[in-house]
Amino acid sequence: GAGVSQSPSNKVTEKGKDVELRCDPISGHTALYWYRQSLGQGLEFLIYFQGNSAPDKSGLPSDRFSAERTGGSVSTLTIQRTQQEDSAVYLCASSSGQGTMNTEAFFGQGTRLTVV
Amino acid sequence: GNSVTQMEGPVTLSEEAFLTINCTYTATGYPSLFWYVQYPGEGLQLLLKATKADDKGSNKGFEATYRKETTSFHLEKGSVQVSDSAVYFCALRGPGGYNKLIFGAGTRLAVHP
Numbered sequence: 183g184a185g186v187s188q189s190p191s192n193k194v195t196e197k198g199k200d201v202e203l204r205c206d207p208i209s210g211h212t213a214l215y216w217y218r219q220s221l222g223q224g225l226e227f228l229i230y231f232q233g234n235s236a237p238d239k240s241g242l243p244s245d246r247f248s249a250e251r252t253g254g255s256v257s258t259l260t261i262q263r264t265q266q267e268d269s270a271v272y273l274c275a276s277s278s279g280q281g282t283m284n285t286e287a288f289f290g291q292g293t294r295l296t297v298v
Numbered sequence: 299g300n301s302v303t304q305m306e307g308p309v310t311l312s313e314e315a316f317l318t319i320n321c322t323y324t325a326t327g328y329p330s331l332f333w334y335v336q337y338p339g340e341g342l343q344l345l346l347k348a349t350k351a352d353d354k355g356s357n358k359g360f361e362a363t364y365r366k367e368t369t370s371f372h373l374e375k376g377s378v379q380v381s382d383s384a385v386y387f388c389a390l391r392g393p394g395g396y397n398k399l400i401f402g403a404g405t406r407l408a409v410h411p
Contacts, residue, residue, distance in 0.1 A: 213399075223404075224401060225387060225404070227400065227401070230398050230399075238398055273342070275342075284330050284347075286332065286344040286347060287344075287391075287399050289341045289342040289343070290341065292341065
């Protein structure tokens with residue numbers, strides 16, 4: 183597709199359940215980011231994939247959170263044993279140009295996660 | 299590590315007022331600097347960017363100048379409109395850390411007629 187695609191757009195889950203959020207980046211983009219945006223808050227960095235390098239996982243809030251990126255393209259963010267404080271909008275972004283910092287990041291519409 | 303600090307909101311202005319949203323950064327070397335905007339109900343999108351010192355990014359009447367000496371990238375607009383109401387995020391990318399994109403906390407702007 184032309185842009186970053188995220189699915190599902192909305193997810194309601196019960197506390198304690200696991201969820202998977204998917205991101206399809208723009209074709210050919212080597213960098214992929216996951217951020218979390220809680221209501222009225224800024225963007226909290228979660229994880230960053232850049233090409234074949236080891237991902238920067240420094241923003242993952244706990245070991246219940248994990249992410250993978252298969253074949254350098256699609257990424258899945260998994261939250262295990264969800265808690266109510268995990269409720270937020272999860273944003274994915276991708277950008278081109280491995281080794282350069284000039285290119286912009288393109289964002290998906292996000293997945294709104296509600297834990298009840 | 300690299301970081302971005304921007305002024306807290308909300309910022310409330312009347313239409314046609316002058317806007318400044320302050321942004322300062324901490325980084326090793328010379329990063330690229332960005333302003334992103336999030337309109338109500340929409341995704342984040344790039345507003346403008348500057349990739350080296352003294353560069354001025356501009357778009358839709360907004361401007362920001364990359365000031366190395368003050369490590370700042372303040373966003374300005376001479377005459378705001380109601381349609382500019384949104385959340386504005388300052389961000390930097392690189393160098394180091396494999397050019398990770400780092401955001402400030404965001405500033406909500408509300409423009410009233």
